Amino acid sequence: MNVLPTKIPDVLIIEPRVFGDDRGFFLESYNERAFADKVGITNRFVQDNHSRSRQNVLRGLHYQIQQPQGKLVRAVVGTIFDVAVDIRKNSPTFGQWVSCILSAENKKMLWVPPGFAHGFLVVSEVAEVLYKTTDYYAPQHERCILWSDPDLAIDWALTGEPVLSAKDQAGQLFRAAEVYF
Template structure:
């Protein structure tokens, strides 16, 4: 497992070793000892799978209690995956990092607890799998406004293109009004 840093040091890109031959490929997505050696969590309690069409933007979601660390990967298509630091004590509070994740490039993004997370689907169809370090708790879920100018995420939208959003994501709050972490 190869680990790459991002502009926010706690968010990491993981590249598993891929073994390819004429039959296809094999890779380890999670290995407890390798994750521990990288200082990453080794306990995940929930696996999630989402599927979306081109232009769908999901997020930016987080939980104010039962905060979830997420290990995100794409198994079909391509997304622009984004994490926003919501930890007030962090030197990168309010900053964001985004990475292309694709089924063609078996990279994963580690997003620790304390971050809002979302993604924009760039391909016709994408399927995203992610492991979480805590359970989904709808009573603690919050939504950070996807296009808050105070954060300034440069989503990979075409000029004039509007993302497809759920009603919950349309009603997200700007950072100045959001509940955040200590």
Template sequence: MQYEKLAIPDVVLLTPQVFGDERGFFMETFRQSEFEKHCGNYQFVQDNHSKSAHGILRGLHYQYQQPQGKLVRVTRGEVYDVAVDMRESSPTFGQWVGALLSEENKQMLWVPPGFAHGFYVTSEEAEFQYKCTDYYAPGDEVSVAWDDPQLAISWPLKKGQAPQLSGKDAQGTSFANAPYFK
């Protein structure tokens, strides 16, 4: 597994070594000791799996009282995945990084606690899986507006059309009004 720190160094792009032949492929998707060495000492307590159609945007989400770190990957299709630094004391506070994750490149993104996270489906449909460092707490979730002008995220929207959003995400708060981590 290769671990690449992105422009926000706490966000890490993981690229597995894939062994393939005419029968298919094999790859290791997670090893605790290597993850701790490159990303930090975190334990995962919950795995999630979602399916979304082209043009759907989920996010930007985070939990404030029970922050979750997420190790995300796409097992079918392709998404543009984004992490926004919500840590007020961080030198990269308010900045974002994005990566194209797909079933072809098999890359994963480590989004540590203290970040808002979201993704936009660029393929016909996508299946998205992620490991979380804390349990989902529905009353604790914050949704930051995907199109907040202060963040100015460059989403690769299909034909420039607005994405399809959940009701919660359509009502997302501005970055300026969101609660920040210390």
């Protein structure tokens, strides 16, 4: 596998080794030993999630103030614009974000460590996203930063109005967000 750095050193783009022929392809999406040895990810994954969304659905920016989740994200159908925002108060990259295009075609994965808010925009007609998490979902600790926060100034490259959940519409501004990392 190839590991590509981002401008935030702890967030990584991972390109799995793909074996393809006229029958299709095979790839190993996760191997604990390989991720520890080659990527440096030794976190234990405890939960797998699968979401399906239509074009222009924007999910995020989500995080948990307790039980923070690291996420290994990939798109298995369609294409997403995936974003990680550093919300670790003592980090030199606090308040900075990185993005990556994840698609069924490019098969890339994004490692979003604990201490980051995460969100994505569906840019294809539909997308299915799988992600492993390092801690369990804890709705009582979940928080949301407003996707359009002016201080973060994320360039979502929207082609229309995003489709948002009520929770995402009510996201907090970054300056007011609870961050305890």
